[in-house]
Amino acid sequence: MPTTLPPLGEILDLLPDAVCVVDPEGHYLAVSAAFEHIIGYRPDEVMGRRMIELVHPDDRAATALAVQRVMEGRPLPHFRNRYLHRDGHVVDMQWSAKWLPEYGVRLAVGHQVTELRELERKLEYMAGHDPLTGLPNRYRLREELERAIGDSEQALAVLYLDLDGFKAANDRHGHAQGDRLLCEVANRLRQALRHGDFIARVGGDEFVVLLPGCAGHGDARRVADTLQASVAAAEVPPFAGIGASVGVACCPADGRDAEALLRCADADMYVVKHRHRGAAAP
Template identity: 50%
Template sequence: MAPSLPPLSQVLDLLPDAVCIVDEHGQLLFVNVAFERLLGYAATEVHGRLLFDFIHPDDRDATLRQARALMEGGGERHFRNRYLHRQGHAVDLLWSAHWLPEQRLRIGVAREIGELQRAERELEHHANHDPLTGLANRRRLELALRNALAEAAESSGQVSLLYVDLAGFKQVNDRDGHEAGDRVLCEVAKRLQQGVRQIDLVARIGGDEFVVLLPGCDAGHARGMAQQLCQQLRVPCALRDGPLRMDASIGIATFPADGRTPDALLAHADKAMYASRGCR
């Protein structure tokens, strides 16, 4: 006697991913056991309800557009969105969807990707931030600077850069060790961030070199900001062998007067920093 196949629903219940079948209006006709495991709702609780009722409010419009595009023969078969768990927290899902025009049904298979999302965010953070201070690194600065220059060129606005170099930092490392030097760099990073606007970007691009990006800021305001930051950096920094009075040299460059490209502005600000007498 030939073996008989089990009902398809039993097979689908073995899958680790959630499987949903909805009609053309988005009404749920079938969900497997994994749906309850991911979102906390049993099949009997969701049958007949709209799938969109379970989607995170911020993702509903985009998901509806995806569904419509899929049913019209376009859209993306794989997309991400967030659903709301029965307990109220968001669940990140990766969907693979298919439209059956003859049956007027959509089939979707969803996988929980919270760990993947966190890993991606962590990798992105490491790629764009200085590991010691948490500030933006050169890569992120260059990207932000390109965007700021593009916006300024379109609106006939201005952008300024402050190139900050600490005075006597090598002596701190030589006298107190690299651990003390790291504490100084972190303190400098903290003071620079506290001294700028929310729209500004502070980046560490070298050992003791920092750059402050000031979108929409002209040369006059940039000079005022440089003086203010110098005053904040002069406040002694507590070290094991006693307080350290920090100082800095700051060079200023402003778009479009001092350059129209990221490289040109950075070079001008670097040169101005070396030419300056600092804030001493």
């Protein structure tokens, strides 16, 4: 008995990925059943519409460049962009596309990667942030510092902050209470900074602040005094009277690279800490 193949459309409609056919100007000519499942529009609702209209506005420029590449005969195997679902939510997609000049159409197969992208975002966040305080970590600090140094038209100050007596108090009262204090200090420091300033936790009780546009040591020291006052106001029993020592370094006066600026600010912080200890001595 001869075998009769079902229509190709019925086969395509079984696929979990969206299959789209558009003309050279990007108007939909055909979509598979999965298109509605993923993006929310029935086939009859998109026929004749331009594909770019359904793309997230922030991704349209990159998508247009990708389309140009495909139309030049360069297949696009793994292009990602975001679509706006019919109900308004964002759908992350990964596409493989090819221009078929003999038919005058562009063929694309799209796989939804929203869950994968959410996982990637979480991993990216974890890689760049301190899990306790939520502040950027040393890795993110280095990226931001090098970017700020590269902006030659903008002055920059670096503050290195260390809590006074925290280690001994943490051992005495317990790490759980110490973690509470660190979170409280992080929140107070974040609130005390200007819009555009950057703060990172780089060690147990050490924080680094970047002050883009800070004119010099005098202005930086005034910000440091404000941060010291914010730390002193932190109230997490049984901790009382926790202070902070803050060192200052300015670019380019104290260095023109990340290592030099951090080293200078750290050294200045120890000078300030020694001064605090001397003032506290009977």
